[in-house]
Amino acid sequence: MALQNRIAELLILLMTNKRQPQLLAEAKRHMPQGVAENYRYWGDDRTVFIEHAKGCTLTDCDSKTYVDFRLGYGPIILGYRDDRVDQAVVRQITERGTLSGFATELDAEVVKQVKALCPNVEKMRFANSGTEAVMGAVRTARGFTKRERVVIVEGGFHGLYDEMMWKSDIENWDPHGAQQPGVIPFGGGIPPRARSLVDFIVLNDFNMLERLFEEHHKELACILLEPIIGNAGSIAATQEWLQRLRELCTEHGTMLIIDEVKSGFRVAKGGAQQLYGIYADLSTYAKAMGNGYPVAGFGGRADVMDVVGAFRGGVVHGGTYTGNLVALSAAHETLRILTETDALQTIDRVGLQIQELLGRVFTAAGIEFMFAGPPAMFGIHFTPTVPSNYRDWRITNSDLYRDFAWKLIDYGVMLEPDSREPWFLCEAHQEVDLGWLEEVAHRAMTEACAMHR
Ligand SMILES: Cc1ncc(COP(=O)(O)O)c(C=O)c1O
Incomplete structure (x- = not known):
């Protein structure tokens, strides 16, 4: 089995000139699943290797840039490399x-x-x-x-x-x-x-x-x-x-x-x-x-x-x-x-603007949605009523959210593809082009909805 896996990895390497498969294949030789902690393994194709980070953006090992709403699970409040x-x-x-x-x-x-x-x-x-x-x-x-x-x-x-x-x-x-x-x-x-x-x-x-x-x-x-x-x-x-x-x-x-x-x-x-x-x-x-x-x-x-x-x-x-x-x-x-400073006010303002634009995207797609929590750390739930506990989360359409999130990631918006993880904002998000964000969110939502028809 180990040999088969190694052959599969080598085939991927031959078929692509991307660095991600190479880095993961190498890392797997040294760490369980090739990552420093469990939650960084997103599957062989999806595990992300970051080259550098600045402000609210991440750049991966294949020079793809993301606007990041994951922020390392929340610590970045001002921006990367402040x-x-x-x-x-x-x-x-x-x-x-x-x-x-x-x-x-x-x-x-x-x-x-x-x-x-x-x-x-x-x-x-x-x-x-x-x-x-x-x-x-x-x-x-x-x-x-x-x-x-x-x-x-x-x-x-x-x-x-x-x-x-x-x-x-x-x-x-x-x-x-x-x-x-x-x-x-x-x-x-x-x-x-x-x-x-x-x-x-x-x-x-x-x-x-x-x-x-x-x-x-x-x-x-x-x-x-x-x-x-x-x-x-x-x-x-x-x-x-x-x-x-x-x-x-x-x-x-x-x-x-x-x-x-x-x-x-x-x-x-x-x-x-x-x-x-x-x-x-x-x-x-x-x-x-x-x-x-x-x-x-x-x-x-x-x-x-x-x-x-x-x-x-x-x-x-x-x-x-x-x-x-x-x-x-x-x-x-x-x-x-x-x-x-008014960094947290800036974050709240931008967070609300992002909620508004996402709201327009979901409404245009005919999706019932609710935001939960404050703008600096908000959840998105595809459901007609705000969940009041974790059991309510179970009846939200988290599968649609997951597909929407994966599409967004493809378009250069980084977030956790699980609606249990909120969107995190930092001060540097004031630099985001909201028109671009709305456009890619719209495309991601349309494609995700098509998958659920
Ligand atoms: C509310 C809460 N408490 C504790 C922890 C554990 O923190 P750490 O990952 O720094 O050990 C986390 C991690 O996400 C958390 O969200």
Whole structure:
């Protein structure tokens, strides 16, 4: 079989002078599926190799240029290779260094910037990824409450550690049947016992929420959610449901953790919490915080965060690369720009213009559609009513969306071909030729619809 695969690869190489098949064939000899992490493998023909990125565009290994609405799953908030951020990082590493394993003045400076934007944060610690930030927040919640159970919301994604690697089996669920969707691991290698302390609730379902607290309130360390589910097409909590969740958490001493890894410093300067005016006990941040540099953090109420520390019984938090100066200098400059300029207003304005033009395209094609979430991170759902939870997503026409997305990619618009991943905007999208975008969206939609007739 391996020999057959190799022969097939060689045939492709002979038949094309494109670099992509060659790079993938070579990479497969060194990495599983030829990629650095699972989600970059899009099939042998489709796996993308990027040569360079600038502003809101990507150029691949065969010199094809894309306007990018995927933005590396959301971290790019200003634009790729933003000079202001890059120069701040260069200054930092050439004048001071990358890391020493000791404290620097910059640590607290960045936290002060976060606190100025996010009133829910009184104290904070850093991390290197969203996964680590979530691990830190959940451990802190458990340390503070001395309870163990963690509740997450169906459709959310909170990183790659075993406890968070469970999901509703929505693809194999019958939305018209009486059964609830099953819960399955994201993949192999996740021990079933890692699920034993995790419960699921459905977004905007009041009964489920009340029942959860009635039955389990003494065991619940935390409820962890994205109020705007950045991993389920930006389907959003209602104000009333989130408010009730906040009240129940307060009443029962359960920590409300809002995962702002995608929404933080993006949907508003103060993230989703600013939009709702509802604040968590602990929050997690990453992505937009560093415009593509790997920085993350978790923080919240001072009395809760103060259980973290190197004292007897203190909650463990550490990491060789935590708070490294590449990450912190990028965060410092990105947060300065987001604080002092109207970058997020620009993003909202352009995001709305793009929604309007897409709306015209869908209407002309006779497709029922709904946008979900804010313009900086919006989902598109082919359905007559806005989905109110992940189960509703199942009855949207996501197959049509997938074909529309693939066509758009062919025309030079990069996005995730899965309607669960929102369209991400960055400041540099103000340079996009909206007339061109509408034209290619129109062509992509016409062709996708033809496939579904
Ligand atoms: C809401 C949310 N939390 C956590 C994570 C994990 O972040 P990372 O990929 O940086 O580990 C993600 C990743 O997309 C996310 O969207």
